[in-house]
Amino acid sequence: MAVGQRTPEDASAPAQGWGLNTWDSPWLNFKFLLGAGIVLLILLFGLVGPFFWDTDLAYTGAGPLNKPPVWAEGGLPEHPLGTESNGRDMLAQLILATPSSLKVGFLAAIIGMGIGMALGSVAGYVGGWWDHVIRTLSDSAVTIPALVVLVVIASYVQMTDTTAMALILALFAWPGPTRLVRSQVLTLRERSYVRMAHLSGASALEIMFVEMLPNMLPWLAASLTGGISAAILGATGLEVLGLGPTRVPSLGLIINQATTNAALVRGLVWWWLPPIIILMIIFVGFFLMTIGLDEIANPRIRQFSSTRRERTAAGELPPVEPIEDGTAGEEEAALEVDDLHVHYFTPRGEVIAANGVDFSVRKGEILGLVGESGCGKTTVAMAILQVVQPPGRIVQGAVRIEDRDLVSLSGRELRQVRWRDLALVPQGAMNSLNPVTPIREQMADAILAHENIGRVELEQRILNLLNDVGLPERVIDMFPHELSGGMKQRVCIAMSIALNPQVIIADEPTSALDVVVQRVVAQTLLEVKERLGVSMVMIGHDMGLQAQLVDRIAVMYAGNLVEVAPVESAFAGPLHPYTQLLIESIPSIRERKPLNVTEGLTHDLRDPPPGCIFQFRCKHVERICRERRPELVEREDDHLVACWLYEPERHALIELEEA
Amino acid sequence: MRGLTKEYVLQRFLMYLLTIWLGSTLIFVIPRLAPGDPVSEMVGRLSLDAGYIENADKLIASWKARFGLDAPIHVQYFRYWGNVFRLNFGYSLSHFPTEAWSMVSRALPWSLGLLTVSTVLSFSIGVTVGSLMGWRRTPRWLQMILPSSLAFTAIPYFMFGIMLIYLVAFELDWLPATGAYSRRVDPGWNLPFIKNMLSHAILPVVSIVLTSMGGWALGMRGLMISVNNEDYFLLAQVKGLSPARIFFRYGVRNAILPALTALALGLGGLISGSILVEFIFAYPGTGYTLYQAIISQDYTVTQAIANLIILVTATSVFLLDLLYPFIDPRITYKRTMR
Numbered sequence: 002m003a004v005g006q007r008t009p010e011d012a013s014a015p016a017q018g019w020g021l022n023t024w025d026s027p028w029l030n031f032k033f034l035l036g037a038g039i040v041l042l043i044l045l046f047g048l049v050g051p052f053f054w055d056t057d058l059a060y061t062g063a064g065p066l067n068k069p070p071v072w073a074e075g076g077l078p079e080h081p082l083g084t085e086s087n088g089r090d091m092l093a094q095l096i097l098a099t100p101s102s103l104k105v106g107f108l109a110a111i112i113g114m115g116i117g118m119a120l121g122s123v124a125g126y127v128g129g130w131w132d133h134v135i136r137t138l139s140d141s142a143v144t145i146p147a148l149v150v151l152v153v154i155a156s157y158v159q160m161t162d163t164t165a166m167a168l169i170l171a172l173f174a175w176p177g178p179t180r181l182v183r184s185q186v187l188t189l190r191e192r193s194y195v196r197m198a199h200l201s202g203a204s205a206l207e208i209m210f211v212e213m214l215p216n217m218l219p220w221l222a223a224s225l226t227g228g229i230s231a232a233i234l235g236a237t238g239l240e241v242l243g244l245g246p247t248r249v250p251s252l253g254l255i256i257n258q259a260t261t262n263a264a265l266v267r268g269l270v271w272w273w274l275p276p277i278i279i280l281m282i283i284f285v286g287f288f289l290m291t292i293g294l295d296e297i298a299n300p301r302i303r304q305f306s307s308t309r310r311e312r313t314a315a316g317e318l319p320p321v322e323p324i325e326d327g328t329a330g331e332e333e334a335a336l337e338v339d340d341l342h343v344h345y346f347t348p349r350g351e352v353i354a355a356n357g358v359d360f361s362v363r364k365g366e367i368l369g370l371v372g373e374s375g376c377g378k379t380t381v382a383m384a385i386l387q388v389v390q391p392p393g394r395i396v397q398g399a400v401r402i403e404d405r406d407l408v409s410l411s412g413r414e415l416r417q418v419r420w421r422d423l424a425l426v427p428q429g430a431m432n433s434l435n436p437v438t439p440i441r442e443q444m445a446d447a448i449l450a451h452e453n454i455g456r457v458e459l460e461q462r463i464l465n466l467l468n469d470v471g472l473p474e475r476v477i478d479m480f481p482h483e484l485s486g487g488m489k490q491r492v493c494i495a496m497s498i499a500l501n502p503q504v505i506i507a508d509e510p511t512s513a514l515d516v517v518v519q520r521v522v523a524q525t526l527l528e529v530k531e532r533l534g535v536s537m538v539m540i541g542h543d544m545g546l547q548a549q550l551v552d553r554i555a556v557m558y559a560g561n562l563v564e565v566a567p568v569e570s571a572f573a574g575p576l577h578p579y580t581q582l583l584i585e586s587i588p589s590i591r592e593r594k595p596l597n598v599t600e601g602l603t604h605d606l607r608d609p610p611p612g613c614i615f616q617f618r619c620k621h622v623e624r625i626c627r628e629r630r631p632e633l634v635e636r637e638d639d640h641l642v643a644c645w646l647y648e649p650e651r652h653a654l655i656e657l658e659e660a
Numbered sequence: 661m662r663g664l665t666k667e668y669v670l671q672r673f674l675m676y677l678l679t680i681w682l683g684s685t686l687i688f689v690i691p692r693l694a695p696g697d698p699v700s701e702m703v704g705r706l707s708l709d710a711g712y713i714e715n716a717d718k719l720i721a722s723w724k725a726r727f728g729l730d731a732p733i734h735v736q737y738f739r740y741w742g743n744v745f746r747l748n749f750g751y752s753l754s755h756f757p758t759e760a761w762s763m764v765s766r767a768l769p770w771s772l773g774l775l776t777v778s779t780v781l782s783f784s785i786g787v788t789v790g791s792l793m794g795w796r797r798t799p800r801w802l803q804m805i806l807p808s809s810l811a812f813t814a815i816p817y818f819m820f821g822i823m824l825i826y827l828v829a830f831e832l833d834w835l836p837a838t839g840a841y842s843r844r845v846d847p848g849w850n851l852p853f854i855k856n857m858l859s860h861a862i863l864p865v866v867s868i869v870l871t872s873m874g875g876w877a878l879g880m881r882g883l884m885i886s887v888n889n890e891d892y893f894l895l896a897q898v899k900g901l902s903p904a905r906i907f908f909r910y911g912v913r914n915a916i917l918p919a920l921t922a923l924a925l926g927l928g929g930l931i932s933g934s935i936l937v938e939f940i941f942a943y944p945g946t947g948y949t950l951y952q953a954i955i956s957q958d959y960t961v962t963q964a965i966a967n968l969i970i971l972v973t974a975t976s977v978f979l980l981d982l983l984y985p986f987i988d989p990r991i992t993y994k995r996t997m998r
Contacts, residue, residue, distance in 0.1 A: 141679035144925065144977050148935060149950070149969045150686055153962055156954040157691045234816055238936050241818065242951060256822070260940070265826055265837075273826075277819045288814035292878065305794070305885045386898050390889075391796070412903075419900030432891040435910055437917075437988055446909070447899040480989045496899075 033293025036226075039286030043279065044103060050096030058090035059097050059250055070271050083271040086262050095275055098250040101163050103283070105251075106233035108167035113174020113232075114225055120175065121182025122209055126190065136183065139176040147173040151235060155244035162246055166239070170232045181224050185217045223294035230287035237280060252276040334361040334401075335536035336385070336423075336504045341398035343377070343384050350607040354380040354393065356560040356614075359633065362504065367530060367537040369551030369568070371544065371583070377560040378540045379428065382508045385538070386425055387415055402503060421451050424497040426490075426526070428508040428540075434481040434489060441477045444496050451500055466495040469532075470525050487518035491525055498529055508540045523550055544587050548572055553639075556580045559606060559614045562633055566640040576642040578619050613645065621646055625655045669982065676978040683970035687963055688740050692733070749964035754953070760960040763949060764968060770840055771934050771945030774861055778868040783923055785809075785869070786876025791912050793877065794884025797903055806877075813874025818936040821867040825940070828863060836860050838942035864941045876919065883915035890914070917988050924980035925973070 050056075058064065058080075069076045070083040070091075082091035124135040151169065160166045189195055189212070198212050239245045240253025243261070247254065259265075259273035296302050343355040354377045362368045370378050383389045385400050387407050400407045402422050407415065427433040435443055444463045448454070454462070464474050470491040481489060490510060497505050507526060511519040527550060530537055539551055547554060547568070554571045556564040556579065564577040575581045610616060613626040625645050633643040645651045703720050724730045731739070743749060749760040792798045793806050812820060829837035836842065840860050845853045887893055888911070896910040935947035942948065946965055953961035 137675065137678065141675060141682055144679045144973055145683045145686070146969050146973050149966050150683070152935060152950065152954060153687060153966050154690050156957070156962065237816070238818070241936065242939060242954075244954065256819075260822070265822070265830060268830075270826070273822065277822060280819060281815050284816065285814040295882070299882065301885050301889055302882055305888070388894055388897050390894075416900040416902065419898055421900065425895065425898045427891055427895055433895045435892045435896070435914065437914055438909070446901060446905065450899060450901045450905070482989070
């Protein structure tokens with residue numbers, strides 16, 4: 002998960018950074034470039050070879066028989082790689098055979114790709130009956146074993162040249178690209194930028210080539226390189242069996258002639274080994290290109306590999322310095338977050354997602370953590386739960402429950418604390434339940450990981466929990482896809498209270514639901530909290546909902562807490578200019594007010610400015626705001642704010658510094 | 661019943677029939693599209709050998725009648741289907757009194773044995789390696805070692821086989837190079853034969869396993885990485901489950917589903933994928949039989965094997981389709997709704 006949260010805008014942005022001219026372009030993938038280099042070298046060998054070597058020597062009787070290469074005993078300088086049993090010069094044969102093997106692969110894969118793109122885009126874009134027919138055909142064509150049909154065809158059809166062979170191989174090269182293009186078109190056409198293009202009157206072809214193709218490119222390229230090597234493999238297979246064109250030299254044909262002439266037994270290594278080596282180099286080249294392109298196309302794989310590389314390069318991570326509990330906050334705190342710093346180590350720099358976040362949750366209260374998308378509130382939640390995903394890492398700070406610092410706990414100790422003391426109601430319950438196991442099992446494994454109880458008791462407990470959140474008992478044996486969004490969210494709530502935890506983190510528990518269901522879920526959460534006396538951190542951006550649910554509210558901006566206050570005083574008299582802005586932006590039915598669009602942009606999170614982080618958007622910005630960072634200070638009763646406006650001495654402070 | 665709706669089964673079954681029909685029709689059509697026909701070609705070859713054959717036309721006509729090749733194409737097509745259903749493919753042309761089907765059934769056990777063992781081995785090793793490679797909590801030393809198992813992935817298995825034969829069988833003389841068993845042992849359930857048979861199987865199995873497990877591993881790694889980023893995977897961690905349980909129940913359990921589909925296709929391809937390996941190792945399975953049939957232009961055996969392979973592939977995919985709703989409860993919804 003990146004710093005920013007998933008917002009609808011993310012999904013609609015065209016893929017960024019595919020540009021070929023930037024130095025951090027994903028196309029500059031080491032494996033891809035290495036593979037492409039290898040393939041080019043081999044191609045060069047075949048193309049340039051004829052200018053340096055007499056290819057007429059490739060025909061029968063061109064030289065003496067069975068001569069070893071020049072470096073072996075008995076080798077002749079005029080046949081540097083030796084000759085075979087028909088007197089053909091090996092070097093000349095290889096020079097002729099290599100490009101023809103490559104040609105078959107390229108031709109077959111490109112024809113297959115062309116057919117695939119046409120059929121796939123028709124199926125995906127036009128849909129309906131066309132889609133049905135094309136999908137059924139390509140699905141069953143994939144099932145037909147290609148090599149068998151190829152062999153049967155080859156036994157009947159005398160293939161005179163490589164083009165005929167490529168055409169036949171293309172019969173099996175289209176279903177893969179067809180399925181790929183179809184599924185890509187189906188996902189891309191739902192993206193809003195494609196819809197926008199459609200609404201603005203672009204033709205289907207224009208949309209296909211301008212909006213969709215660039216986004217599909219890495220996938221198509223991976224499919225093409227995979228297809229080329231599959232076609233070369235198929236062609237070589239036929240040639241090795243002696244079923245390919247017999248008049249044109251090809252690498253497979255050389256192997257076939259060598260094996261049928263018992264070259265292995267007779268020790269004529271220079272006959273069968275060189276074509277195998279060239280083929281292996283070709284396959285390794287295409288293989289590297291394919292997995293490189295996979296990484297380009299699938300950012301997750303890329304990220305997985307790169308974070309691992311960075312981790313290995315950096316060696317062991319420095320342990321987080323435990324903070325001596327000197328500043329011990331309030332007595333009745335259920336959860337204390339102390340000077341928490343979370344950084345994301347991206348290739349383009351360190352993103353500071355949480356910068357000294359410091360708050361505590363009192364026993365039995367709901368603390369609302371609010372802020373706009375990307376302000377770091379989910380990062381804070383993940384850091385409390387100790388599941389910050391790489392490349393992110395907690396670099397400093399402590400998270401305490403009952404005086405135990407979760408940051409410094411070992412894996413085993415942490416597992417014991419999890420869920421028993423600290424549970425989560427996840428953001429997007431849609432995807433938070435394992436799709437392939439029934440609800441019973443998912444609730445049971447949370448309980449059984451911490452308690453040892455019998456089957457009957459377990460079942461009764463799960464049923465009670467479902468009952469507590471107002472779900473019918475039959476839900477226990479249902480699968481997540483059989484439940485509505487609101488039901489899934491309530492299953493998650495039931496799961497979170499299974500062990501009576503002290504603290505529950507609710508990460509935007511209602512964000513993906515419609516308004517009516519939102520109410521039900523919020524109501525359920527409140528009931529649970531009242532009954533169990535559990536403490537909660539409620540993360541969200543819906544100020545209206547927060548106003549109704551939470552006891553205190555903590556406002557976050559760009560990784561920093563700017564205001565922490567009881568909900569009444571926060572709404573009645575917000576102190577920080579940002580909080581004021583947030584509260585003004587709550588729509589109201591009674592009065593229509595102009596929407597107050599905030600001017601200015603958030604600063605680059607990699608490089609926070611000196612001074613107040615809100616300075617670029619603040620109306621009241623003064624000189625001190627640009628130079629010194631304001632601390633979070635209690636300005637009214639239980640009302641903390643990080644803003645210079647409430648520091649009467651601010652002018653004196655700055656002058657003092659200058660002196 | 662959960663998962664298996666009538667509509668779903670029917671849809672899958674129609675798909676199954678369609679696949680068989682497409683494949684077998686291809687086998688029927690291709691020879692008839694090609695210039696020339698088997699009978700004339702054979703008579704042509706005979707006359708080449710003998711110099712001249714009297715009444716060659718009559719000979720061709722009578723042979724065509726004998727094999728039913730004189731009937732109109734649609735009659736031939738229906739007759740062909742009747743034969744396919746009864747697994748009756750006629751006599752082998754090159755081993756005349758033997759029936760084509762009995763040649764196939766003699767070769768079948770060898771292929772099944774060889775390829776079941778190698779596929780199961782390469783699938784299980786590959787999936788294990790891939791799952792570990794795609795998991796964030798795999799120990800560092802293991803993460804360093806695992807990629808080395810991909811070393812042979814890019815090399816086609818038959819080329820690897822040739823090199824193994826040369827190195828292990830000829831140069832080192834450790835294992836037999838070709839065949840399924842030596843002439844000096846009696847086939848049967850006795851220890852010397854089984855030992856002999858196993859020693860012959862090692863090289864082909866090794867060449868298939870070492871070159872194909874990397875593909876499984878890479879695929880599984882990608883699937884596992886995607887699962888790693890799912891919300892339910894994160895929730896499983898937060899629940900305080902043990903790493904082993906998260907790995908198996910939330911990681912592998914979800915990631916393996918697409919790999920199973922590929923395995924079903926692979927199992928079907930068992931009999932076909934073996935052509936080259938069996939050719940290189942002169943292993944007497946269906947692939948080698950198919951090769952020999954093609955070289956000796958034994959059309960009936962060719963047809964029998966090709967149809968068998970199509971049938972087996974389609975059947976294994978169909979069986980997996982029926983099993984799938986139990987493995988992945990979402991499937992009937994997905995397939996019928998999309």
